[in-house]
Amino acid sequence: MSLIALLGATEIGLIFALVALGVLISFRILNFPDLTADGSFPLGGAVAATLIAGGHDPWLATLAGTAAGAVAGLITAWLNVRLNILQLLASILVMIALYSVNLRIMGAPNMPLIGADTVFSPFIARAPDSQYLIQPLVLAVIVVIAKLALDAFFASQSGLAMRATGANARMARAQGVATDRMVLLGMAISNALIALAGALYVQTQGGADISMGIGTIVVGLAAVIIGETLIPGRTIMVATLAAVLGALVYRLFIALALNADFIGLQAQDLNLITALLVGFALVLPSLKRKFAAKRSAATKGSTAHDAR
């Protein structure tokens, strides 16, 4: 794999690190299986792309895309806590609705941004030859800021209350935590991060496309699960780090698989590989346990033998 391909994989990995952080909040911290991601990722992209194409400041456009994602998350959470619609179903409803919303926002199935100013433009202008290096760098800074901000939030009084809400809502209420409000806030933050990823994605890819959101949630979950397998740990700081690393490792694996000509895989095989990879990551922990149990049984057997 060439350096350019490696950096390209890193770039997308960093964008999906933001998705992974969002999925970590909904699935792991709030215990809220949320599929809104497939709609909020393209929503962030559509809003940002439309504003940028309209000549607005790219940072402002990115911010607007992020805010739109927060609203999407709020709606999903509201459907669940106020109207008592099942979590999964509430998120599917919002995801489906967002498909139409995104088409409305863009006014067309796609919105090219070739030549438009992006958040990366000022940095690239200073070193025109190194776009492939600058984009991952800028993204890395954003991801690190997001990770540290989440770490700080989840160590705060409110953040701890949110974690308690997901872990044991009855106990949280008994301690005076307004759990409904925590779910609303958490889902807003989660989908804001995912929409931020979408807004940055369209700026690295040169445009938005209505189908860009398909499978976002699976990739985010893959990243979280791979991360947890690589660095297991219970603290929030470890969990956020694991999600970020999981996203990077996932994209690198995908790039490797697609680049290895001898396997004969092509871009259209991406979703199949993703499903296989997630499936593998899901069974890995139990495989590890089985292996460890076998090994410890073997050591016990051999020590018994030595003693004799």
Next chain:
Amino acid sequence: MMRANGLYKTFNPGTPIENPALRGASLDIPQGQFVTVIGSNGAGKSTFLNAISGDLIVDQGSIEIAGRDVTRLNASQRAGLVARVFQDPMAGTCEALSIEENLAIAWQRGESRGLKGALNASLRSLFRDKLATLKLGLENRLSDRMGLLSGGQRQAVSLLMASLRPSQILLLDEHTAALDPKTAAFVLELTDQIVRENQLTAMMVTHSMRQALDHGDRTVMLHQGRVVLDVSGEERARMDVPDLLAMFERTRGEAIADDALLLG
């Protein structure tokens, strides 16, 4: 001080499984009193407790805590007034969070929660001192996950969490029912100690007549969603389990069929 006045609660009204769990239950608990509540299965003990904690809102009647009408407030809105220990050791704490994080959540009970760090050095040393009073060695395990603790240890920490902040009433919901006899005795002793030291107003629901008479200052019995028996003072001090049973049968004019009440 807690005043429950004529509470009614019916589950599944208008259906074949309609269940009138509370039918005019009233109870006044003055400041600093420790009341034990007994009753057979289905007497409405848990419903009564849940009505006071705000876990469910009553159909009729009123609840006043420390002079405040809380009838329409939910559990989280009442948390500043009500402290609580659950029957299930898993229910009162978050097993995925550390011991110090659980305590930090309880430290903010009923207060508004902001973006300030939930833990700091002075809080940790406070928690360490409080945990040391349990004599379980937990003061050295602040960052351990709650899930690593045994049921008894978790109930002890739950009790500590309930007493970290002042409350107008402490609700204990059969909080030793899930423990083995030895651990249950330890947790009960700890309960007495914490209630005494903090001069708490408390209500303990229990399945055991023995426990009900041995702990607290006053015993009430619930039957069919109402308070049917209320003993305290010298009368209670002279009582034993058979007396309580006889008194109950006299009041209701029927024998108790529930064996669980006779045991323990």
